[in-house]
Amino acid sequence: MIRKVREVINEKGFIKKNWRNRVPVCIVYPDSYFVGMSNLALHLLYCTLNGIEDIVCERAFFEKGSESFSLESKRTLSSFEILFFTFSYELNYINVASILKNSGIPLLRKERNDKEPIPIIVAGGITVIANPEPISDFFDLFIMGDVEATIHEFMDSYLQAREKARGKILEELSKFPWVYNPSFLKINYRDDGKVSSFEPSDFKVKVNYYRGEPLGRSVILSTDTEFANMYLVEGTRGCPSRCPFCLMGNVYDFRVDEKSIYEAAEKNIDDIGLLGGGVSFLNTLPRIIGYLSDRGKNLHLPSLRIDKIPYELLEVIKDRVKTLTFGIEAGSFRLRRAIGKPISDEEIISNIEKIFNIAGFNLKLYFMIGLPDEKMEDIEAIFELAKKIRHVAVKKMAPRGFMSRLTIHISPFVPKPGTPLQWTRMDNLDSLEEKTKWLRSKIKKLGSLIFTHESIKYSFIQAILARGDRRLGFVVQKLAEGDNLRKIMLESPVNLGFYVYRERERDEIFPWDFIEGTRSKEDLYKAFEIFLSKLKNE
Numbered sequence: 055m056i057r058k059v060r061e062v063i064n065e066k067g068f069i070k071k072n073w074r075n076r077v078p079v080c081i082v083y084p085d086s087y088f089v090g091m092s093n094l095a096l097h098l099l100y101c102t103l104n105g106i107e108d109i110v111c112e113r114a115f116f117e118k119g120s121e122s123f124s125l126e127s128k129r130t131l132s133s134f135e136i137l138f139f140t141f142s143y144e145l146n147y148i149n150v151a152s153i154l155k156n157s158g159i160p161l162l163r164k165e166r167n168d169k170e171p172i173p174i175i176v177a178g179g180i181t182v183i184a185n186p187e188p189i190s191d192f193f194d195l196f197i198m199g200d201v202e203a204t205i206h207e208f209m210d211s212y213l214q215a216r217e218k219a220r221g222k223i224l225e226e227l228s229k230f231p232w233v234y235n236p237s238f239l240k241i242n243y244r245d246d247g248k249v250s251s252f253e254p255s256d257f258k259v260k261v262n263y264y265r266g267e268p269l270g271r272s273v274i275l276s277t278d279t280e281f282a283n284m285y286l287v288e289g290t291r292g293c294p295s296r297c298p299f300c301l302m303g304n305v306y307d308f309r310v311d312e313k314s315i316y317e318a319a320e321k322n323i324d325d326i327g328l329l330g331g332g333v334s335f336l337n338t339l340p341r342i343i344g345y346l347s348d349r350g351k352n353l354h355l356p357s358l359r360i361d362k363i364p365y366e367l368l369e370v371i372k373d374r375v376k377t378l379t380f381g382i383e384a385g386s387f388r389l390r391r392a393i394g395k396p397i398s399d400e401e402i403i404s405n406i407e408k409i410f411n412i413a414g415f416n417l418k419l420y421f422m423i424g425l426p427d428e429k430m431e432d433i434e435a436i437f438e439l440a441k442k443i444r445h446v447a448v449k450k451m452a453p454r455g456f457m458s459r460l461t462i463h464i465s466p467f468v469p470k471p472g473t474p475l476q477w478t479r480m481d482n483l484d485s486l487e488e489k490t491k492w493l494r495s496k497i498k499k500l501g502s503l504i505f506t507h508e509s510i511k512y513s514f515i516q517a518i519l520a521r522g523d524r525r526l527g528f529v530v531q532k533l534a535e536g537d538n539l540r541k542i543m544l545e546s547p548v549n550l551g552f553y554v555y556r557e558r559e560r561d562e563i564f565p566w567d568f569i570e571g572t573r574s575k576e577d578l579y580k581a582f583e584i585f586l587s588k589l590k591n592e
């Protein structure tokens with residue numbers, strides 16, 4: 055399958071280095087080419103590794119049911135010395151089992167030995183920085199930090215150690231405080247399933263953050279990806295808003311890279327895609343827009359905050375950009391305020407009117423359901439808000455003789471590790487199904503609105519994996535084999551509801567507590583208390 059993909063896709067900028075006397079490594083993106091090529095961590099890793107003279111770095115993707123081959127030289131994954139997996143989404147953990155098994159590489163870390171030449175299996179990425187434990191049986195090492203701050207040192211160390219036995223190499227690479235070797239840590243559990251202690255008790259892994267510039271940028275342009283033929287720039291990493299549910303806002307400190315946006319204007323490409331959750335907070339955005347626009351560039355935006363709309367930008371892009379995406383997140387002001395988006399219904403409506411005064415943009419509006427303390431009134435509030443937004447659209451579009459496309463997209467709230475909401479429970483499957491059904495039927499009856507939603511089942515699996523521990527290896531394998539979720543739940547040695555449906559005590563030891571990131575557990579708990587007090591404060 056991968057062979058076919060390589061033949062039909064059209065890429066500019068891929069690097070094909072000669073293998074002679076070089077150390078071959080491969081970046082494995084555990085999802086399709088279409089998804090993976092829009093991931094800037096992959097681009098960054100690819101150009102950083104290929105920038106090292108002694109290394110040849112290729113790429114491989116996951117195509118269901120097929121063995122993964124590298125795109126550049128079409129070699130099997132076992133031909134490489136190191137495989138670098140990068141994760142931005144917990145559900146991709148499931149694909150690791152298929153990728154390794156289909157490549158003839160032992161899935162379990164403990165089954166890889168010194169006797170055969172087996173690649174070293176390494177993982178990194180935002181979900182892994184937050185909690186690598188559910189896949190810790192599959193990986194030799196985890197790189198806990200930004201590519202820019204870690205890869206050079208990691209590879210220098212590997213190049214010096216590579217002639218040694220596999221076990222010795224792993225030991226040497228584990229010397230970095232930001233490299234997590236799961237075989238060095240034993241986790242003990244209590245009878246009730248919670249973690250009782252780490253062994254050694256002072257075991258820590260310190261996330262290594264990059265504080266400089268540039269951040270990520272496209273290296274390869276492809277026609278066969280979500281942002282086809284668009285030059286992507288990571289304008290921000292992290293987000294100053296630090297909404298208590300958001301992984302990006304809590305795992306990273308806020309960083310900005312304006313220089314790369316300006317440099318993008320010099321590229322021989324018309325479309326520039328700006329990425330980063332914190333883009334709404336770039337107060338120099340109007341200047342940037344003017345600069346790019348004067349040079350004939352089209353700027354594409356990520357999802358924005360509805361309370362920070364860059365109207366100047368909308369004026370500039372109105373003839374070229376059709377759809378705008380906003381994360382409103384909750385239907386009621388009470389919940390919006392608690393999750394860090396304190397904007398009233400009136401302000402939302404007034405801001406949407408201003409948008410429609412500029413042009414008849416299509417709007418994609420994201421909401422979450424199942425937030426802590428959510429009541430039926432909060433779900434009804436999503437519907438009421440959708441109704442008001444539809445009303446504004448009809449009023450503004452009628453004189454123009456057309457109707458904007460309005461999409462209401464619903465996702466179940468999934469509590470994430472390393473965020474203030476890591477102590478909360480997820481809403482149960484039946485309740486989420488019912489709320490989704492209710493919203494779908496009400497919104498469909500209104501007409502002129504499109505209703506879409508995330509899969510409830512996959513959100514539940516995502517929730518298990520997000521705050522899971524290393525006892526979940528069995529579950530990940532079964533999911534990879536395509537077993538039915540209910541069957542897995544029955545067969546699993548641990549009750550899967552344990553990971554999802556529990557409120558945690560303040561002092562519970564979490565499986566990821568040995569990771570030292572940008573926010574301490576104490577700091578996160580304070581933010582959680584603020585969240586709770588805002589919920590109560592009607």
Ligand code: SF4
Pocket residue numbers: 292293294295296297300301302303304331332359381394
């Ligand atoms: S504004 Fe968006 S990206 Fe920023 S912390 Fe909140 S949810 Fe995350």
